Amino acid sequence: MTVDRRRGATVLIGLLIGLAGVLLSAVPASAHAALVSSDPSTGTIVPDAPNKVTLTFSESVQLITGKIRVIAPDGARADQGEPSVDGTRVSIPLRSGGGRGTYLVTFRVISADSHPVSGTITYSVGAASTPPAADDGEGVRADPVVRALIPVGKYLGYAGLVLLIGPVLVLALLWPQRLSRRGPGRLIWTGIGLVAGSTVLGLWLQAPYTLGTGLLDVRVGDLRDVLGSTFGAVMLVRLAVVVAAAFLLRPLLVGSGGESRLDLALLGVLGVAALATWPLTGHPTASPVAGVSVVLDTLHLAAMSVWLGGLVMLFGFLLPRADARELGAILPIWSRWAFTAVGALLFAGVVQALIEVSSLDGLFNSTYGRLILTKVALAAIVIAMAAYSRKLVRERSAEESPRGLRRVVLAELGITAVVLGVTAALVQIAPPRTAEAASTTATSxxxxxxxxxxxxxxxxxxxxxxxxxxxxxxxxxxxxxxxxxxxxxxxxxxxxxxxxxxxxxxxxxxxxxxxxxxxxxxxxxxxxxxxxxxxxxxxxxxxxxxxxxx
The missing domain is CATH 2.60.40.1930 (Macroglobulin (MG2) domain)
Structure with missing residues (x-):
């Protein structure tokens, strides 16, 4: 096995370690919106049959065709026509002249961060009776295979960003002209494939995840509904951006010198656009300050991709291939990049965590908060390693061997691969602010x-x-x-x-x-x-x- 292949295998092993972290830390996907009230209120008895049922959620939701029903005491459908949604409020029209007894309302909707929300409520007209039973399984959890594959797909997307953005930046601005670009080129194409593949997988998984069905129970109409949703539109934008970037990258990857400043500027714009598609399908869209959260999350992903992608290039290609003179020019510049990226990571991560967690109790007594603490602890170790590697860069002379620096960079890569896994698991867990909304509902x-x-x-x-x-x-x-x-x-x-x-x-x-x-x-x-x-x-x-x- 050649040196390049051994180093490529090492990077792949690091990514697989992170993937194992995703699988080991994967928990049942939590709905990220909460039903905060209903009219009629759940469990109440009203004197006359209402003409509609209203459900109010903690964040805006989207409807799923055929997944909201009202069952009368005799088991017949009491709803008529299509439900409507206005932001956080869903209205379900009812047939007139409903009989006495207990009614069952079943619902399954999509929250603003693309996660399905399901549940049931009951109310009674005139007098309570034995609640009717739902006959089609509304309110069930997502299929366990689908639930496990979703964080895997997200992790592969994050890994793709790391292998794409950081390496492109290094190749465009720091790569010595005399060195072959074949190895970095393969790395970047792998990143493109991972981002595109994870996007296609995400689109496929969203259909059974939304409907609560199995992985292979997806129909053409289900995929069409996903593509027509906000989630589908954002994912299609991501695919289009990746395809456009692939065409612009060809001159850079072959080293023909055909790339222009305009091409590089366009690549920068496409990179920002691609990064923004992640927060637009996640927690930030449901944040109390959605615009701020989207910007922070984009900055967080960009800093992560530059830092980790640069480490991959440094460990896999520059340290073993570049001579002392070239490293003497490259390493100080890279050290400043890494310092800036780490600062951006800390700033964006801390502010976003404060928004999502909102309290010390939520930080220590929720799964989301504990994963945040785990991520912070791992990040602290990596930051300490980065500070040590920065010290090595400042102190090393042109004649010194970079072997010690390679060991530090390898350790950074191993730990940050696990950090990626924790991040992929985090996006599947409801933040404490959502749990607090659900708790408030439960106590009313x-x-x-x-x-x-x-x-x-x-x-x-x-x-x-x-x-x-x-x-x-x-x-x-x-x-x-x-x-x-x-x-x-x-x-x-x-x-x-x-x-x-x-x-x-x-x-x-x-x-x-x-x-x-x-x-x-x-x-x-x-x-x-x-x-x-x-x-x-x-x-x-x-x-x-x-x-x-x-």
Missing amino acids: TTVTRTLTDKTMSLQVDIYPAAVGNNSMHLYAYTPDNKPLPVIEWRATAALPAKNIEPIEIPLLRITDFHAIGEYALPQAGEWTFKFTARTSDIDQTTFTMTAKIS
């Missing part, structure tokens, strides 16, 4: 109870069942679930454990069988509620219940 609850005796069935809704202002809805029905007119309502709330005597709750009749009240609860605890419904001059029914107020 409604207490719903059904109280019955031989003459009446009383449905009670208390929202949000928390200290402070609350709303109460009361619905009266006969034992066979027909509306029961109530002449007068009374209700009180007491907290015996804290010696709080019964508080009168003012009630307003909305219909013959429905009353509402607004009241304030001063403390948390197990409250006792007492309800009296008078149905005639001589007939009345009293119920008592307890509910935890947090």
